[in-house]
Amino acid sequence: MPKCVTFYSEGVKLAGDLLLPTDIKPGERRAGIVLCHGYTGVRSIYLPDNARVLAEAGYVVLNFDYKGWGDSDGAKTRLAPYSRIADVQAALTFMGAQPEVDAARLGIYGTSYGGATVVFVAAIDPRVKCVVSVVGIGNGARWMRSVRRPDEYHDLLNRAAADRVKRALTGNSELADRNDVLLPDRQSAELGAAARRDNPAAVTQVPLEFIDDTLGFNPEWVVDRITPRPLPEVAQRVQAATGVADAAPVMGERFIQWVIEDVFCNGRPAWEAVGVQMVPSVAPYEEAKIRILNASHSAIAWAGTLRGMSWIHQGTHDAAIRRIAHDYVTDDVIPCLQPSPIDLAAYRDSVLERFGNPAIQDTNQRVAMDGFSKIPGFIAPTIRERLAKHQPITSVAMLPALFLAYLQRWHHGALPHAYHDQAMDEAAAHAICAAADPVAAFASDAVLWGALAGDATLLAALRHASARVGRFIEGQPS
8 A cells, every 4th residue: 555655855845655565575675666747747647557566566666746736835736847856856865765765776757747857867866777758758849849830839939928927027827728738639638638537636727837847848958868877986087177076977978970951941050160060961971870880889789798798898899899890881881881971981980989988888788689670770771782783791791690699699598688679579589590590591581681581692691601600709710
């Protein structure tokens, strides 16, 4: 049964429900999860079932009301996104202080506007070890514009401007029907109405202040800070270099590439002045990223795992793995992408340098996932183009051969981590690995190869590459 609890955020008392697993033992500490509801949600709507299921799965769960919502104190029905961030952080502190909770294993789960809130919190609070965002928004203005016709969005901005003046002069915001402001789709509106029916805590009107709150809230600005996490010594390095005792330093790569297609109907800012590349077409830049960066990344993850490594930087510093990635780009990708406005060889070298940075601490498990999507999207186009010109595919064939060897480890339950692949049919993948001739079965899979499936030249190249991969795994020259 949920236990009613209270805690404080910025001096305001918040109300929540704490659920413990039924099988928790005295003195035992479990991972804790904080649930974060959306725009006009309160803890009695939508999330109680999530809390129950997570508690049944063995987690300690806190479902709570933000300031001014449900049973919590504070100015009623205000959205205040950054105040909500503070509320979630207070909830994390409360959870970590519970005797049943392992404070080193805290997660946050958010839905709708809560999905946006948890992304922001995960980016700035190192206590968050796991974050789940369900149907959240990344850019408030883009979302509010996307669900309206141009004239409707213009009217919305005018209403927001008028209400902004009213709030400044009177301290009050005009109330409006929640559906007029949020503009949900028909199904969401029906589900919302059903959930709120006969619930005294349900909110049907919201202040127009919501508009400004949403327009100015953009979790996509910080989502890249969720990982990698700054280590404790980063603060020490910052203080040594600047004299500033920064309690929440942010680290990032030196590499920055911002490419924008220079096609605007009515002028634009001088973005070149801040390092933006303004180009006639982003297509060659996108293609270079997919084939050079993304495909090489996956190859290093598969190869590193096969060699018993856990981190991308470890594989990048292995001479044999680095040679596989280097040769793939040099021999087969660069010729396919020429002519190009990019110095592709320099791009290749910068990518490998970045992958070799131990401070990134990117895992092979993360990068190795989704091979059944990556081969058709990142690797097969190069193979297809090379074969169409009757050119060899010796180097590029190493990448799918590495994935097949990795997949066979998965098939035998010999991977050191769980493998996730949204496009993979597990039964079909097991059948490939269990076939009398796994290479032939792999080369004939239509999901991976499309029209190339069963191609004799592809099969021959994969057989040769698979033999090389076998020698690579054994530590022999390939």
